[in-house]
Amino acid sequence: MAGIPNATLKVAKHKKDTEPVELLTSTGGGDWLTGTTPFGAVFGRSGPSTKVKYLRVGEDTLDNSNRTTTTITFASAVPAGVLGIAVADLDLDKVIIRAKDASGTYLTGSQLKGTATHNTFNFCKVTRSKPTNCGNDTAVPSWLPGATGATVMGADHGSDGATAWMRPNRSIKSITMTFSGFRSVSTHSYRTWLAVPKSPSFTG
DSSP states (O other): OTTSOOEEEEEEOOTTOOOOEEEEEHHHHOOOOOTTSHHHHHHOOOOSOSSOEEEEEEEEOOSTTOOEEEEEEEEEEEOTTTOEEEEEOOSSEEEEEEEEOTTSOBOOHHHHHBTOSSOEEETTOOSSSOOTTOSSOOOOOEEEEETTEEEEEOOSTTOTTEEEEEBOSSOEEEEEEEEEESSOOSEEEEEEEEEOTTOSOOBO
């Protein structure tokens, strides 16, 4: 993708966790961000498309301490104000997001959010081009900023469209997302999109 340097992706899971990690197209996976969402208004819509992709990370609820950690490391740091990050499908679970800048320093929650306006929303709450997986879904997650990142927490079972997005105002060398459920259901999952302004495609 133009504007985003090469990156490596690593997902660390419990050895007994059999839930998949998938790179999906919006039409195949059933989730996308329309141009009327806060994220899509900046970066363009992500679907429906047979080419644009996002990352879906699933997790078994083996016990209350089960954690899945996804790390994206860029070959060279993405400049401040360029990168867009969205995480979604946050229902009875949470994701802790931490990012390091070019010097290896952790961004604060405020720096991680950066210039993202209305940074929590529901991608199902649209009047046109509603994603396939959406029902009457309107819940939004909580955004809890901290000294070394932020926690995004859902509050509604089955809230496929609950989304938080960021546009960091510092350079980004790496992003780490630690995901876990906080209530006992059989499985959990979340989605991640990355983008740059006016890019014709997304990557996850």
